[in-house]
Amino acid sequence: MSLNKISEAEWQVMRVVWAKGETTSPEIIASLSETMNWKPATIKTLIGRLVKKDMLGTKADGNKYIYRPLVTEEATLKSATADLFSRVCAKKMGNSIIDIINEAELTQEDVQKIQQALGNKKTVSEVTCNCIPGQCECQEHQTN
Numbered sequence: 001m002s003l004n005k006i007s008e009a010e011w012q013v014m015r016v017v018w019a020k021g022e023t024t025s026p027e028i029i030a031s032l033s034e035t036m037n038w039k040p041a042t043i044k045t046l047i048g049r050l051v052k053k054d055m056l057g058t059k060a061d062g063n064k065y066i067y068r069p070l071v072t073e074e075a076t077l078k079s080a081t082a083d084l085f086s087r088v089c090a091k092k093m094g095n096s097i098i099d100i101i102n103e104a105e106l107t108q109e110d111v112q113k114i115q116q117a118l119g120n121k122k123t124v125s126e127v128t129c130n131c132i133p134g135q136c137e138c139q140e141h142q143t144n
């Protein structure tokens, strides 16, 4: 599934809508304006962009608009993570995952789930480099 890319600021708005399910712009403004130090007009612009990007659905209810998410938080996060990892050589993926685990705050239950996922993980004998020649050392070795 390909999702529209959203900015850091738009992501903050989506988090409010994901948490509330259905909401209005005054509610989103109340959640974000103080903490983020954003003007109501800025937040309304962000909402408008998210509607254009098909991330938010909107319907009129009297004289106000109700917003609801058109994509799940889980799917959006998955897409953003895939996008992030597409920027690094596939051969470095293992080390990146280790870094994430080392830096994350995890419960015993989280660790058990990760161990279970690792236990079920199918492995390959060698990871294929996915870089443009010149972007990493391993690709240079292959073309020599």
Ligand SMILES: [Zn+2]
Pocket: 089, 090, 091, 129, 130, 131, 135, 136, 137, 138, 139
């Ligand atoms: Zn590479």
